[in-house]
Amino acid sequence: MELWMQMHDVPLSHMSRFTAETIGGKFGGVVEVEDHVVNNLLHISYLRTKNFMDIIKPLPTDIWMSRLNLPMVWISLRYERIRNSCCLRCGIIGHNKHECNKPVTIAS
Incomplete structure (x- = not known):
């Protein structure tokens, strides 16, 4: 399934198409990368890619x-x-989480 994925908290020095493709590529095929720079101005504060995701597996966060x-x-997805x-x-x-029958995993 194709989903738009947002990558938040990326350092300004790494806000690039290459970074978006690299991160997005870790989670499925990148279909499209949104250009976050318009007229030499950053118009959104995160990177955004459309990825082909395997929705049978948990989505990375x-x-x-x-x-x-x-x-x-630490990049938030x-x-x-x-x-x-x-x-x-x-x-x-x-x-949704109210219908979930999987046990909750707690990290310590």
């Missing part, structure tokens, strides 16, 4: 981004137009 000679950065059909417990599309 965060990823570490490594940078050369700098600390890693958000998906457009799936609010009512994506479970916030297990990350799978098709049911």
Whole structure:
């Protein structure tokens, strides 16, 4: 299924088409990359790609981004137009968290 994925908290120095394609490519085929620069101005504060996603698997919500000679950065991933059909417990599309029968995983 094709979904628009937003990549939030990307450092300004890494706001590029290459970064969007690299991050988006980790989670399925990148179909389209939105140009976030219009008339040499940044018109949105996040990167955005349309990806072909395997919706049988949980959708990733965060990823570490490594940078050369700098600390890693935590990137938040958000998906457009799936609010009512994506479970916030297990990350799978098709049911909501109140209907989920999967056990909750807690990280410590």
